Amino acid sequence: MNARRKFRREGEERRRQDLIDATLDSVAEHGLEGATVRIIALRAGVTAGLIRHYFPGKEDLLQEAYAALMGRMTEQAKAALLMEDASPRQRLAAFVTANLNAPIIDQRVFSLWATFIGRAGADPTLARAHREGYLGFRNEVEAVVAEVLAAERRKPDASELRHHAIAINAIIDGLWIEGCLAGEMFEPGELAAIGIKAIEAELGLAPE
Amino acid sequence: MNARRKFRREGEERRRQDLIDATLDSVAEHGLEGATVRIIALRAGVTAGLIRHYFPGKEDLLQEAYAALMGRMTEQAKAALLMEDASPRQRLAAFVTANLNAPIIDQRVFSLWATFIGRAGADPTLARAHREGYLGFRNEVEAVVAEVLAAERRKPDASELRHHAIAINAIIDGLWIEGCLAGEMFEPGELAAIGIKAIEAELGLAPE
DNA sequence: AGGCTATTTATACACTTGCACAACAACGCC
DNA sequence: GGCGTTGTTGTGCAAGTGTATAAATAGCCT
Structure with missing residues (x-):
């Protein structure tokens, strides 16, 4: 015994x-x-x-867990931007589609994100980690947007570019939240379609 | 002693x-x-x-606190929609502006929202509370959008209306998050301006 | 096969947690 | 002013917390 x-x-x-x-x-x-x-x-x-x-302690485990979560999320999303031999516009669409479908759209992932980010106000370490992730994400967006507009022979200035990136980032984030929290209210692919249309409108692109 | x-x-x-x-x-x-x-x-x-x-217990206190938080947030936001003698388009702009400035844009409020909503995955009561709040909010948006488009003599069908409402909701939510988490990166009023422009683009409205 | 060592278990400990309950005192009422 | 009600305090408790540490054993090396 x-x-x-x-x-x-x-x-x-x-x-x-x-x-x-x-x-x-x-x-x-x-x-x-x-x-x-x-x-x-x-x-x-x-x-x-x-x-x-x-x-060393429980706190360290939590920190590493958060880092791992963010790493997985952004990694999957950024991969869509690396497609070779695709037009900028196609790459932007692929990026949006990747962000607005499984496995990024997922209630569990959202719960984790919200739980951790909720402490960003109290925990400066967490706040900085988020800030960096956010800026990185937005810079990726800004870069593709610049390419897309260049392909249309348009020359936006820096401020215009920044505004577009902020707006597009918001569209993706907002739709991501809606999808995670009320996924069954949307058809598969519907959110991505809405997102792409909204972004094309934001950029003043003619529908294909 | x-x-x-x-x-x-x-x-x-x-x-x-x-x-x-x-x-x-x-x-x-x-x-x-x-x-x-x-x-x-x-x-x-x-x-x-x-x-x-x-x-009765700590859990009940937390529940009531969450309800109070949500009540205050939606109350302030909806108030902007009730303006009399204003064009639908002005009311929509006022709604967006109200949602993208203090006191709705606030790191503390965001922290609370994130902390509570993070438990929505595990706590069905919380999940339902959110769902109802979200749908209420989106219906408000959809109603104003319908008015705005009607004033432009456009007749969107139900599906088109729904898509617009989802996209606009996402724009507001996404910008709200950006503002709460990185408020000092934006000029005062900048987020609201970006949001209004993005929404006008989504709806295909000519800039004023 | 037999020992070495680092991984893993198990137990202990000081501390915190939510909650129960009895004593107390502020305030309204007569 | 005295009295009763009840809002409020203070203490106690069992359960659970993160962490420290000793004992055990799995797997590698020779």
Whole structure:
């Protein structure tokens, strides 16, 4: 009786990833408050003490989990911009489509984003992490917009470009939220179509 | 020594309001996890035990605080739509302007919104509360849009109207987020101007 | 096969949490 | 002014928190 639990030794990188994933799952399901070390460890299939073997403290685990979440989100979105041999306009459309469909449109991802970002007001570290991510995202948008307009032989000045980028960023973000929170109210692809049309209107492009 | 603390008996409604306000302050400052009954009570200038005299439990206090927050936000926004003797287009612009300036654009309000909405995935009660608020908001938008287009002698069908409302809603939400999270990056009134221009483009209105 | 070592478990600890409850005192009423 | 009601305080408690640390064992090296 009282036999000690069997266990396997996983590689360090694997264990850290598992713990981070378990953290994200726990936060999504129970919120930051409910994501205790014991819950997280249970989900990862280990005991609570192990967390401290890989992370200096719970706070560090949360930080890394947030970074991982943002990394995955922006990575998937930016990939759409890298398409070779496609017109700027097609790349912009692909970017929007990528952002307004699964897996970016996802209630769990949104819950996580909201939970973490809610602390940006109190946690300067988090606030700066977001700021940088946001500016990076907006700069990507601005770059494609510049290409799109150049292909139409238009020469917007810097201020005009910035305004377009802000507006387009807002359109994508806003539709993303709507899709995440009320996904079943939209047909598949509907949000992307609305987004592309709205952006073309913003840029004054004739429908294709 | 060890004298018992002096206190005053406030009216029931007043105390409940104070506790709700203290809850919102605490959540905004420390997050849901850090908003303990003791912190909340301290902020309200009472001792922790009193909370249970006015609310069945902490969970109920949080629910009421969220409801109060949403009520204040939508109330202020909708007020802009009620302007008498103004053209539909002016009312739409006023609505956008109201939503994209203080006090709606506010980091604290955003933090609260994000913190609470992050639990919508796990908490069905919260999810439904949001859904209703969102649909109400979008219906308001759709109604004004219909008026604006009617004034231009255009007859959009239901699907077109819905798409416009979704896009405009996204523009407002997206700009709201940008403003709340990076307010100092924008000139006063700049977001509202961007929003109005984007919406006019979406609706195909000629600039005034 | 047998030991070494780092990974993992298990237990303990100090502290915080939400909540229960009894004592107390502010205020209205007579 | 005294009294009763009840809003309010203070204390206590069991459950749960993050963290520290010792004991155990899985897997590699020779």
